[in-house]
């Protein structure tokens with residue numbers, strides 16, 4: 001057997017001791033309170049039927065992209081999708097990446113330059129952090145959703161910088177592990193007043209908020225005021241891939257410098273066709289109905305928490321993600337296991353994914369969760385947490 005370095009074994013053992021060892025779970029048939037398939041699009045037959053109508057030998061090769069988009073992989077469906085994204089998301093340009101991870105890596109590793117400054121919310125997604133680590137710019141975190149902290153961090157960072165430094169402010173419109181939302185208007189105002197470039201990851205907002213699920217930035221009428229939006233298709237759209245929305249110049253820049261776009265094979269045509277079909281669906285009456293159902297589920301869940309006196313344990317959220325703080329890896333795993341034994345697929349989020357002491361149960365809500373499922377899971381939670 002191949003030698004496995006001792007220091008890696010030690011790291012794995014430490015994870016184990018801290019009750020934080022990650023394993024690939026098998027999928028159990030539980031009531032879904034954990035997937036990102038907020039609208040049920042991943043299982044929607046109408047979308048898969050439409051997908052096949054998009055696929056024809058004249059629009060794309062059958063099975064694979066055949067190369068990087070910069071070489072042989074830029075088949076016609078890519079351009080059709082980017083035209084659709086521009087229209088639905090009211091953006092000057094759109095550039096599709098293979099995933100949200102790739103989009104954030106490509107954007108943050110290439111756009112901020114040496115001498116520039118990145119100010120980022122302390123809870124931003126790992127993919128943004130990884131992109132920032134690859135950048136030559138200096139980066140500073142500010143306290144979560146806190147404009148005062150952003151302002152102080154900005155002044156501290158700018159006191160030591162070169163005159164032509166570009167400052168990027170980075171946030172999410174719905175935070176993935178918290179479900180909450182920053183004051184986006186205040187962030188836009190701050191960025192305008194201080195000449196900063198605002199970048200918003202909308203991974204958990206698209207599909208859920210805005211006309212045709214265009215996202216929170218658009219719902220608030222702020223799309224012209226942000227430098228870039230990152231949207232992903234693996235969550236409410238139920239498929240895979242991502243896009244950066246911004247100006248035509250930004251697109252041209254990324255095509256030239258985003259290594260996660262340039263040095264990888266494009267998505268297979270079936271993936272792009274599925275995204276196109278998901279957009280057709282979300283822009284239809286049926287899509288509108290799914291979104292309305294999701295918002296009814298969210299309201300019902302919040303009402304149950306209020307009725308059971310559980311609200312204070314949860315991070316305030318209007319999104320499809322609702323988190324109940326249960327400090328300690330061991331404790332949160334136990335509560336999640338008990339809910340799973342009752343048939344509810346609720347996942348524990350452990351440290352180090354979140355801060356020690358802020359471990360949590362993450363409830364992802366869906367258009368297809370029934371009122372009875374919501375009432376039952378909330379009452380089991382109430383019993384497990386407070387014994388009543």
Ligand SMILES: Cc1ncc(COP(=O)(O)O)c(C=O)c1O
Pocket residue numbers: 099100101102104125127172176201203204232233234241242
């Ligand atoms: C906020 C945020 N951005 C980006 C990503 C990465 O997206 P993808 O799953 O398409 O790689 C995620 C995924 O969890 C996310 O939550």
